[in-house]
Amino acid sequence: MAVAGAPRSRRRRRPFPVGTIARVLLLGFFLIFVLWPIYWMFNTSIKPSDDYLAIPPVWFPDEPTIVHYTAALFTYRGLQGLINSLIVSSAATALSALLGTLMAYSLARFNTGGPHLSFWVLSQRFLPPIAIVLPIFLIYRSIGIYDTHIGLILAYTVFTLPVTVWMMFAYFRQMPRSMEDAALVDGCTRWQAFWKVAVPLAAPGIVAAAVFAFIACWTEFFFALLLTSRDAFTLPTVFRAFIGFQGAQYGEAAALSIVSLGPSIILGVLAQRHLVRGLTLGAVRG
Amino acid sequence: MAETLATFRQMPLRHPRPRTAGFSAWCDRHFKWLLVAPAVVLILALSIYPLMFSLVVSFINYDFQVPGHAFVGLKNFERVVFDPVARWSLVLTALLSFSCVAIEFLLGLAIAMAMVKSFRGRGLVMSILIVPLFISPVIVGQAWTLLLQRPFGPTNYLLTQLLGQEVTISWLTERPWIYISLIIADVWQWTPFMFVILLAGLTSIPPNLYEAAELDGVDGWQAFTAITLPHLGPMILLAITFRLLDAIRLFDTIFIMTGGGPGTQTYTASYYLYTVGFTQFHLSQATAGSWLFLIFTAAVVTFLVRRLLKAEVA
Structure with a gap:
């Protein structure tokens, strides 16, 4: 991997490329640091349980096995968690993208509520989840949506709204409004100008916002831990089963991790062009 | 037209x-x-509505172990404030989040500087470096548990080989290693966050500033302090603000890697409130505590966001 970080050789002669060497070393070291835990997880997931205690450690198993994958998915209900995660994350993402786009359009085009409304939405992003999850838990139990998909979907929608609203807010603001004006002049209602003109134009922004909302839901643990139990549990909460078993379930935990990594990493890397906007809620254009 | x-x-x-x-x-x-x-x-x-509801709960008795919902005034708040575990958890939250963010910032800045100039394979390196951002913190905790756990993890073996002497560190059960393990996991996951934002800031600095500085015979370090840092200022503040506000909620990796242990030594504020509310079911004590934590967070937010807005205006 360090080779990939090697800089192009320069024609100009320099005394001694200290800076270049330091750069390659730093990037090489950090690449190994990033990749090592992922590799070890993969290695553990295909390693027969007998190899766990071997010294020196088994760097790559002679006889790879998929037994941990089947155990994690079926014995530990990982498959159910995977399905629940897909349902909850997709629904919450769709809802959040829809409501977020509606609100962002209003904020960007009509300056609705002045800066107060937009900052109020932003402040939700910095609210510690522990402060609202306890009362939500009590409320959900009393209205009967504790441990249901719909309960978690609503919670995740609220949890991702600041991201979608602010990303779309920034997107609409840098989008020229002349097309919508033209539509209004042609006799469209405001709704038509929004839905038939602005939304299609903003589609790339909406997709980017949705990707980050999906990743946030897919990797979320805290709400899922406290608002679900036996039925609507999501993939990250399945890991509870592997705590405190003194190593017996490491293969299963690693296998489940690898299964869970796929969707969010693929989406994230595909959307990396929008990463800076996603991480800063649209504040910085990358 | x-x-x-x-x-x-x-x-x-x-x-x-x-x-x-x-x-x-x-x-x-x-x-x-x-x-x-x-x-x-x-x-x-x-x-x-939940926030208001929890404020009400904070002033009454709402405890699965004590029947009735009588008004108890500030008693729930007192219980939190005079609980040594609660105080330690707040101190630990501050220490851990500060150390994590400081390390992530320095490392992220160094990597961003190394990545500014284009080189062969830069796109691939970039794609790999951002991967941790898309992984659930639970899985990050799990991965580092696999690496650090004694005797299964390979870390002690590697260190033994590297240093040439027997290393037997209990990474997940002994102080201060347990804190270092938590910081490593956090740094692994969130350094890319700093790096990505700072890189965006670095690439937006006009290159002719550096060319002018080179003509004036300014050396690298001076260019860094006179050009890079001032231009990067708002971006640094933004990155640190966002990261700090997430770091003080630290919960997931604690849950997976230590379970708050040994004893209550790795209780963070979130973890403390979670155990009080959801394992001991002192719900009103937990809501009172979370309101105190909310006020604490709001103070940090106001302080940092004010500076952020000021820096952007300037």
Whole structure:
């Protein structure tokens, strides 16, 4: 991997490329640091349980096995968690993208509520989840949506709204409004100008916002831990089963991790062009 | 064309149009409020209402172990404030989040500087470096548990080989290693966050500034302090603010890697409130504590965001 970080050789002669060497070393070291835990997880997931205690450690198993994958998915209900995660994350993402786009359009085009409304939405992003999850838990139990998909979907929608609203807010603001004006002049209602003109134009922004909302839901643990139990549990909460078993379930935990990594990493890397906007809620254009 | 549009734009937008019935005219008039309504209602229902509800719960007795809902005044708050575990958890939260963010910032800045110039394979390196951002913190905790756990993890073996002497560190059960393990996991996951934002800042600095500095015979370090840092200032503040506000919620990796242990030594504020509320079911004590934590967070937010806004204006 360090080779990939090697800089192009320069024609100009320099005394001694200290800076270049330091750069390659730093990037090489950090690449190994990033990749090592992922590799070890993969290695553990295909390693027969007998190899766990071997010294020196088994760097790559002679006889790879998929037994941990089947155990994690079926014995530990990982498959159910995977399905629940897909349902909850997709629904919450769709809802959040829809409501977020509606609100962002209003904020960007009509300056609705002045800066107060937009900052109020932003402040939700910095609210510690522990402060609202306890009362939500009590409320959900009393209205009967504790441990249901719909309960978690609503919670995740609220949890991702600041991201979608602010990303779309920034997107609409840098989008020229002349097309919508033209539509209004042609006799469209405001709704038509929004839905038939602005939304299609903003589609790339909406997709980017949705990707980050999906990743946030897919990797979320805290709400899922406290608002679900036996039925609507999501993939990250399945890991509870592997705590405190003194190593017996490491293969299963690693296998489940690898299964869970796929969707969010693929989406994230595909959307990396929008990463800076996603991480800063649209504040910085990358 | 542009002029025509400009004229149209100045025309009163509510002038009567054909084919607009009563209802859709009403919708058109209140359009901007109708658009924000669904999101605002949802936030009110699932964030503001719960907050108010928890404020009420903080002042009454709401405990699965004690029957009745009598008004108890500030007793729930007192219980939290005089709980040594709660105080330690707040101190630990501050220490851990500060160390994590400091390390992530320095490392992220160094990597961003190394990545500014283009080189072969830069795109691939970039794609690999951002991967941790898309992984659930639970899985990050799990991965580092696999690496650090004694005797299964390979870390002690590797260190033994590297240093040439026997290393037997209990990474997950002994102080201070347990804190170092938690920091390593956090740094692994969130250094890319700093790096990505700082890189965006670095690439937006006009390169001719550096060329001018080179002509003036300014050395690298001076260019760094005189050009890079001042231009990067707002971006640094933004990255640190966002990261710090997430770091003080640290919960997931604690849950997976230590379970708060040994004893209560790795209780962070979130973890403390979780155990009080959800394993001991002292719900009103937990809500009182989370309100105190909320006020603490709000203080940090106000302090940092004020500076952020000021820096952006300047």
